[in-house]
Amino acid sequence: MFSHSLRNRLLVSMVIVLMLAFCALAINLYETRDQLRRSIMLITANEIGAGFKAGSDFTKLPSQHAGSELFYTLYASNGDLLWHSRNLENPRRLRRGSLQDEIKLIRTTVRSGRGKIINVPVTLSDGSVLMVSKNDHLERELIDNLLHQRIVRGLALLIPFGLIVIGMLFLLLRWTLLPIKKAVALAENIGPDQPELRIPLDELPNEVRPLARVANDGLDRLAQAYMYEQSIVSDAAHALRTPLAVLDLHLQKLIISDERGMSDLNQEFGKVLKLVNQLLVLAHQDRVQLLSLHRDQQADLARITREAAGTMLPLFEAANRCIEVHLSESVAVRGNADLLREAIRNVLENALYHGAGDVIVTMGEPIGKTVTLDIADEGAGVSPENQEDMFARFRKGRENSEGSGLGLAIVRSTLRNTGGDAIFIKAKPSTMQLRFCFAT
16 A cells, blocks of 8 residues: 555655765765864874975984874885885885865875874975874874764754654645645546546646546547447437337227237237337436436335336236235335336236246335345246346346346346345245335
8 A cells, every 4th residue: 555655655765865865974974084084184294294305304203193103104206215214114105195185175186094094195395205104093083073973963953854854745745746636536526427527637747647638538438438329229219219109000000900910010019119118217227327316316115016016916917816015114215216116016027927826025124224125926936046147138037038138137227226236035036135225
């Protein structure tokens, strides 16, 4: 989760940069220690070598300074060794440079002063070079103490300063990412009810703008595809309605005139007309789901169940079958009454044409925020492995059976749009359970 946050990544990157800057400062302070040693020793060596030249009596040079023994090595201007003090077993290495070279912004001369013994050159009046060496433990200790105190004071200031900087970085990142948050809030409202909304590009950072532009292009294509699909379904269904209505009138005239074979033709026509109506219902349910319509409507479950059973009663009586309804008192559920009534009627119709025996409708006890309606017949039902497939569009239990295979798809879509569901009970394959949400 941490690695997926752009804000956290930027914050960590900036903290790392601050730490690197602190490390660079520490290294620079360490180099300052050696530079101070060399500068002090150069000042001392210049005072010691003042007035001397190659022919002078170097035994007069001081043997100690500031509590430490001094060592000398004399070189000619061409680099030849001329002399070294007796307290040296081996002459010190020749180095070039001066105090002016030491304080330059960019130093190119060879330096000595990183060990216990410091060795600096003094250019005498005749061009010869006197190397003065010393174990500057006192100066080293003093400089170390001063720098240590400076570092401690610096850290004492750096910690609150670092916290302030991190806080400012956090606020800066929040301000930087504010246009993205606004774009996200706007993108959440993009949908079929507002297909023209797009992510604004003007206020977005340049690094994010290409992604938002591609997302807007994708939304344009999706909106066009959605509108095209909806127009095809809607136009096809509405275009079929008128010629089917005209054809129905002609068929009714032919039936009245006792034309042979018209009864079968009328039955097939009824199937086509029902299919068109079911396609319109499915298209409407898809729109309900996308736009969250009917969420604030409510219906009396007991009443619409009785009404649905009442419309199916003549068909059950014609088939010499019974339908029993066992309902509780009035229960208000979420959803449009007409759509829920049609969903219950579809399940009863499914039990009539594809089930067997009597059909029993039972309202269950409320469980949490839902109430159930079980519709059972005495047939074999649907096997557990095929129960979920029965809710797919154009899926029928038997391919040669009557119906379009859209009824149960409409039922589930209607209930899910209100927060409910429709399922087969695995332990009772011939029982379908409809789940409704209580109205709030």
